[in-house]
Amino acid sequence: QQPVQSPQAVILREGEDAVINCSSSKALYSVHWYRQKHGEAPVFLMILLKGGEQKGHEKISASFNEKKQQSSLYLTASQLSYSGTYFCGTEFQADYKLSFGAGTTVTVRA
Amino acid sequence: GAGVSQTPSNKVTEKGKYVELRCDPISGHTALYWYRQSLGQGPEFLIYFQGTGAADDSGLPNDRFFAVRPEGSVSTLKIQRTERGDSAVYLCASSSTGTGYNEQFFGPGTRLTVL
Numbered sequence A: 001q002q003p004v005q006s007p008q009a010v011i012l013r014e015g016e017d018a019v020i021n022c023s024s025s026k027a028l029y030s031v032h033w034y035r036q037k038h039g040e041a042p043v044f045l046m047i048l049l050k051g052g053e054q055k056g057h058e059k060i061s062a063s064f065n066e067k068k069q070q071s072s073l074y075l076t077a078s079q080l081s082y083s084g085t086y087f088c089g090t091e092f093q094a095d096y097k098l099s100f101g102a103g104t105t106v107t108v109r110a
Numbered sequence B: 001g002a003g004v005s006q007t008p009s010n011k012v013t014e015k016g017k018y019v020e021l022r023c024d025p026i027s028g029h030t031a032l033y034w035y036r037q038s039l040g041q042g043p044e045f046l047i048y049f050q051g052t053g054a055a056d057d058s059g060l061p062n063d064r065f066f067a068v069r070p071e072g073s074v075s076t077l078k079i080q081r082t083e084r085g086d087s088a089v090y091l092c093a094s095s096s097t098g099t100g101y102n103e104q105f106f107g108p109g110t111r112l113t114v115l
Helices: none
Strands: A004-006 A009-013 A018-023 A030-036 A043-049 A055-056 A063-065 A071-077 A086-091 A104-109 B006-009 B010-013 B018-026 B030-039 B044-050 B053-056 B065-068 B075-079 B088-095 B110-114
Touching: A004 A086, A004 B088, A009 A018, A018 A086, A018 A104, A030 A063, A030 A071, A043 A063, A055 A063, A071 A086, B006 B088, B010 B018, B018 B110, B030 B075, B044 B065, B044 B075, B075 B088
Parallel strands: A009 A104, B010 B110
Antiparallel strands: A004 A018, A018 A071, A030 A043, A030 A086, A043 A055, A063 A071, A086 A104, B006 B018, B018 B075, B030 B044, B030 B088, B044 B053, B065 B075, B088 B110
């Protein structure tokens, strides 16, 4: 079952902040965040595991609310390079299979 | 080090033809995944290999799709009797399952167009 991402799109000026949400109707084992630029491969940003462990880029932060089955990705002091489509991928059990949301398109303008 | 590579980068074929798409994972990664991405959508899971065996092929849409990984490294996704609805970007990813995390690293994809 595909997770639901919101918002679908967001436009920012450099230096502004944004939050992208990812919600699931099923209990989650882990949440993965990727950024994809047009015509390129998705790039791994962050993984959050049930129980609180996480691993990812230093400049990217995210949270995982196990009770709500929801994760949020925080873009802080956005830069032009943050532009792209952000996808969350959810894993319902430790079975390595990811279900991806439809994506959130982020545009950062100078 | 080298990332995941996929060949060809683009493939145009006619309806009814057979195609093979190749994926070369990151060296040492035991897990390999195939996904399909349609325009404006997130990647859709097709199949997952652990070593040489298909651990989960539940995402393959029908029996026209088949994938192999005979030596536990390179994988080939095979599509028989292609249909226009098969047109999409086919992404391959690999991961090292020994870390406890499952960061999947994606290749650039093969854009398949069925005319």
